[in-house]
Amino acid sequence: MRIVLAVLMIVTQSIAFADVQGLRLWHAPESSRLVFDLDRRAEHRIFPLSSPNRLVIDIDNSKLLTELKDLPTQTGPIKSVRWGTRGKTGLRIVLDLREAVEPKSFPLAPNKQYNHRLVVDLYPKNKTLKPAVVSKPVIDDKKSTKGNRNIIIAIDAGHGGEDPGAIGHGGIYEKKVVMSIAKKLAAYLKKEKGFQAKLIRTGDYYIGLRERTKRARKSNADLFISIHADAFSSPKAKGSSVFALSQRGASSEAARWLADKENSSDLIGGVGALSLDDKEDVLAGVLLDLSMTASLGMSLELGQSVLNSMGGVSKLHKRKVEQAAFAVLKSPDIPSVLIETGFLSNPSEARKCHF
Ligand SMILES: [Zn+2]
Structure with missing residues (x-):
């Protein structure tokens, strides 16, 4: 029974x-x-x-x-x-x-x-297939001098749509805060000679992390900046941080690219239209390693200068660029940083979001 x-x-x-x-x-x-x-x-x-x-x-x-x-x-x-x-x-x-x-x-x-x-x-379903994107310099005659193209900066507002990100003090959503910051940064860059901003996300919808790096590559981005605003269980946590990819994240990503034939055929297109698919495996590995090391070096340098500038307006969580294996930072050929602008869980930092 x-x-x-x-x-x-x-x-x-x-x-x-x-x-x-x-x-x-x-x-x-x-x-x-x-x-x-x-x-x-x-x-x-x-x-x-x-x-x-x-x-x-x-x-x-x-x-x-x-x-x-x-x-x-x-x-x-x-x-x-x-x-x-x-x-x-x-x-x-x-x-x-x-x-x-x-x-x-x-x-x-x-x-x-x-x-x-x-x-x-x-x-x-019936979307006509667009021809494959060919890497070519984007020249904006208004802003660039002849022969030099604008520096294209991909700005990635984190989260979106289904994914609100952190929910901060007073019910404020990270996805909204970072979108406002991203738009302000884009507007600022628009006024600067020689720069062009490309928003990875333009509205309230979600984009996968890998897709964000793909979109940056498609728009021939020279730099990738992902914007976030943290939350922590303690309301006392505060300060801004800047992250670049970790060495370990870079090595495992290099292995992943080499293993993926589809990826390797368009790799390094952003820098010198150099394709890895016709190279010997060892040579491809060396080229990829060089590209990753160079990108990571530039990411760390860029991150440090962002931190130095932010130090004037915001309390810093750490004085040095931190490193982590964030998926959005894994482009092998585009220097990439992720900025945690502040803690939404901290009442005084959340109060700075007057959008
Ligand atoms: Zn976030």
């Missing part, structure tokens, strides 16, 4: 319902992201239907506890969202689409801010 009970318990546990507690929609320039908030992990399937274009999302053993309204469907591929039950225990969500989409879906485990999530990314 005990065994029967135990088995019954396992069965009832395994068909425990997942509650869909919320639904959020974010639009990025090249895709849209739909996020379901769940109280536990649930199995799901997605499949598209045509004429008219729809996307069906089936979530097993789940209940919808939220209303499907106030979603920003005025723009983007989703026209409207409907739902119904499927079988006895399933939930079916139907997206009515303006255009055919290429969907990708995956579950996300809980993190500090959210419980279980199911993410559905929609990419336009």
